[in-house]
Amino acid sequence: xxxxxxxxxxxxxxxxxxxxxxxxxxxxxxxxxxxxxxxxxxxxxxxxxxxxxxxxxxxxxxxxxxxxxxxxxxxxxxxxxxxxxxxxxxxxxxxxxxxxxxxxxxxxxxxxxxxxxxxxxxxxxxxxxxxxxxxxxxxxxxxxxxxxxxxxxxxxxxxxxxxxxxxxxxxxxxxxxxxxxxxxxxxxxxxxxxxxxxxxxxxxxxxxxxxxxxxxxxxxxxxxxxxxxxxxxxxxxxxxxxxxxxxxxxxxxxxxxxxxxxxxxxxxxxxxxxxxxxxxxxxxxxxxxxxxxxxxxxxxxxxxxxxxxxxxxxxxxxxxxxxxxxxxxxxxxxxxxxxxxxxxxxxxxxxxxxxxxxxxxxxxxxxxxxxxxxxxxxxxxxxxxxxxxxxxxxxxxxxxxxxxxxxxxxxxx
Ligand code: CTP
Numbered sequence: 001x002x003x004x005x006x007x008x009x010x011x012x013x014x015x016x017x018x019x020x021x022x023x024x025x026x027x028x029x030x031x032x033x034x035x036x037x038x039x040x041x042x043x044x045x046x047x048x049x050x051x052x053x054x055x056x057x058x059x060x061x062x063x064x065x066x067x068x069x070x071x072x073x074x075x076x077x078x079x080x081x082x083x084x085x086x087x088x089x090x091x092x093x094x095x096x097x098x099x100x101x102x103x104x105x106x107x108x109x110x111x112x113x114x115x116x117x118x119x120x121x122x123x124x125x126x127x128x129x130x131x132x133x134x135x136x137x138x139x140x141x142x143x144x145x146x147x148x149x150x151x152x153x154x155x156x157x158x159x160x161x162x163x164x165x166x167x168x169x170x171x172x173x174x175x176x177x178x179x180x181x182x183x184x185x186x187x188x189x190x191x192x193x194x195x196x197x198x199x200x201x202x203x204x205x206x207x208x209x210x211x212x213x214x215x216x217x218x219x220x221x222x223x224x225x226x227x228x229x230x231x232x233x234x235x236x237x238x239x240x241x242x243x244x245x246x247x248x249x250x251x252x253x254x255x256x257x258x259x260x261x262x263x264x265x266x267x268x269x270x271x272x273x274x275x276x277x278x279x280x281x282x283x284x285x286x287x288x289x290x291x292x293x294x295x296x297x298x299x300x301x302x303x304x305x306x307x308x309x310x311x312x313x314x315x316x317x318x319x320x321x322x323x324x325x326x327x328x329x330x331x332x333x334x335x336x337x338x339x340x341x342x343x344x345x346x347x348x349x350x351x352x353x354x355x356x357x358x359x360x361x362x363x364x365x366x367x368x369x370x371x372x373x374x375x376x377x378x379x380x381x382x383x384x385x386x387x388x389x390x391x392x393x394x395x396x397x398x399x400x401x402x403x404x405x406x407x408x409x410x411x412x413x
Pocket of ligand 1: 287
């Protein structure tokens, strides 16, 4: 059986044709990891190596991870040469050059057609993503910077380089970005013009923290993983995504605008401020329901013995959204989340009504493989007409896709 917690097919990459050009740099080893990640996510990755790249990494290495033929300049003069360079460029939905050396970028900027990679790039109309890797001095050189400006003006996305130790032993701005980050940029580029293009999606994620004193808090257990997966899935579909999150160490999905908040009140403010400009609100955050009536400025001393802590409810953010929608309109689609320990469907139905939601994503937090911190979730959808759909155990990424399928269906109504 498939293990839903293992990295799996990414719908935004599945079946997509990606041409990966590799030029001559020691960072070529990272391109192998990139090719592997893209392939495991379901992409069809054609790799073209420049002559100098072949000195660092072999065609066999790439073919071994992509399961496809790897191309080199030898193929330029082979029997298929008349169609190869045009075919590779035309069939690609995205061209990524990683690592991109100063030399290869100079040729791409000048539109030179020597070598299979440059020829394929010239015949391609696909978006171009470049991940420069070189010595920091070479990167800073006005010639390199002018080439980058030219490429950027033509629409290329330049990712990195980042600061760090380079092959020369020097430390500076010249290291290729990590493959995991590059995958995010590739997803972003491939998401342009997809099914949620032009839609503004606000996602709340994580749990809020309500202070008791300067060191203690009331918090909800939440890793933020489901909310972040929703933000990523919306980006993959071309949406403009704002992520409002409680404290978490999760990395921001590439392309999302992120606002970090601590308390329910801060989250309410951030959501409220954007309501008029929001098409879809996905309220995945585990907002603390109670806060201390008065938080202490000073650390409460243990020696004081037992204390009385008076709690008051926090502002109901979805309640405020429902009120706004009744009065003056607001997001076209609002999705709530409910973590329940009993009477899942009954309570979900009540919350859909009480909070004026289009859909609620309910999960039973007593199940060991669903809920907090784990990568999987088992959810049930309840919609505004009380329709119930129970989904099997899934990765949180797949739950996010299922939520967005429902959101798109509501938007189409
Ligand atoms: N929520 C909110 N504002 C709050 C608390 C929760 O907007 N102050 C949102 C959550 O983000 C979630 C939904 O309401 O999308 C349901 O949260 P939940 O805590 O299950 O609902 P409550 O109304 O607080 O009900 P309960 O008494 O079960 O805690």
